[in-house]
Amino acid sequence: MDHTEEIRIGNTADVFQNDYCGVRSISSSRRTFLGLMLSAGAAGLGALLAVPLLRFLLHPLVQATTQPSWKEIGNVEDLASVTSPVKKLVKVEQRDGWRKIVSQKAVYICRDAKGDFCALSSVCPHLGCTIAWHDDKNKFVCPCHNGQFTAEGKLFGGPPPRGMDRLESKVEDGKLVVHYQNFRQLVPNKEVIA
């Protein structure tokens, strides 16, 4: 291979500035093709290398944070006097990444139409503020966007998409226990999130 040939292939300035459709454009398109192959290879390899990184990044999203468990609220006899909703705190063990934490969550104990106990999550199904019970007004009001609920948690005003979320509850050995769960916000139907 003589030097002129070498320079022709090599020197892009010649190729680009002087001659686009002659013999030399062959070397130009070869360079372009190679460039495309290299870019495609690099992009493919980059995507492959990104897989473990993405899995690493997304790990907390696929991991359950709360262990499902039934929490004791108190003796049924002590709760017998409940007519309007009362706030009770439950301790929920949670995995917080590399920590194990015990966090307190507020639930409301109420009576449903049949007179049985019911338990309501205090988390607003709208945007997650904590709902407060107003004894004087005989209703639940969310302090953030004024969502309003009846004593049984039924929605009757404001922006929330559904009523307050009812938690599973049962009486065991004379004690009321509830199953604390979190629910998705902004959807019309109750959906459990881990």
Added chain:
Amino acid sequence: MATQPLEPGTFNPWIDRRAGARDRRKHLESSPLGAVLNEPIPGGASLAYVFGSGLLYLFLSQVVTGMFLALYYVPSADHAHTTVAYLTKEVTSGSFIRSIHAYGSSAIVIVLLLHVSQTFLYGAYKGRRKLLWLAGCVLFALMLGMSFTGYLLPWDQKAYFATTVGTNILSYIPVIGGPLKSLLRGGTEMGTLTLSRFFVLHVFLIPGLILAFISVHVFLFRRAGPAGPIQGEPKALKQSTEPFYPKQVLFDACFALVIIGCLGLLAHYAPVSLGPKASPADTQYVPRPEWYYIPVFQWLKYWESGFAIVGILVIPAFVALLFVALPFLDRRPERRPWKRPVSVSIYGFIFIGLGALGGISHRNDLRDPVVAPQLAKQRADVDAFMKRPFEPEVAGISPFAAVASLSPTVSSGKKVFDTEGCAECHGEDLSGTPSAPALFGVGQKYDSGRLRSILRQPTEAMIDEGMQPVDVKDEDLTALIAFLESLK
């Protein structure tokens, strides 16, 4: 409407009009990227020139994996080890990414040595490349700083003790050595402040400096141009130049692929392990630095106190100075290594010497009747720790605070436990350390009579492990036993 033929050099008229680029190829031509791609290499592309870009790739890989590791890592003495254990044992791909990062640091040292050796043998530090060499020397030192500071961050036994020794070496420096060590440690002792300082150095300060010096290094390289082969008429070389793209780009890409392949295979089949949490009370631990510091470690053994400063400071400083000042000492334009016998033999001698020191250290560790079994035990401890499932840290409350509050006897027993310093070996959370077992369930294992007798008079095996007889009043011993029995 008939499609108009594209003007040469245009790609997509819609984009080009809006990007203000009339001829992208001309634009590329004058851009920094174009300038790099068209860099003429005298004598053509060569596999010998791949190491610089390999280092750049490795540095980027360290930056990316390091950023991801920081998603889970907490730089504090009470959480660092837990978070590293969490990301290694539990987080998806965590072990793989941590291994890529840890092996990446070794890969950097290897490629750095190849890069320096190639530069040295090709005499590529001469003439107008003196400053280029100096910037490279700074990068070399910064990279060693990165590996030293990164080593401590997992806060396991190996990290803790290697860094204790490493920082103590500073004490040899007269006058400023002591204060310098305290400054680096954030106090006289190793502790959580040391970890914070090392974290800041490893994640903010040194990487920032490395980025700055990489820019300087690349800028100076572009100024001086590639050195080219060691032989050949300058005129002929000039005529046989070849642009950086495509052939050299291909070579560099292939080298990056080799690096990726090696790191990926190692990280997958031999992931980096994590040892038990650092326990300063462990008196048996034999620390060993990372492999590339082993020769220096061995070298330090030969210098008795009194002369130590010569071996530890004067000689290494002299060698480092010789290395840095190389382009100013060796000013002849001659580049062929066989015509530079003195400098090449000094260089070779230093490397052979370092290799020999490493070999001696390895042989000693295998043969020493005390060290060899201890190192084997440490490896077994690491394996045992890696096999145990991850235990999350209990936030806020200590695991035994609740039990201790139950009865007054148990809580006074807890006081005896604290004042007698039992936690130093059995661990503050009672989960044990390499020097002593965990105490949970000990009350179920032994009845109170047996507990009383082994506390008063430990068995010989226990004494060998460092257990002391508990010399307290009878009622205190009863309380202590009640406390131990409450641990389930």
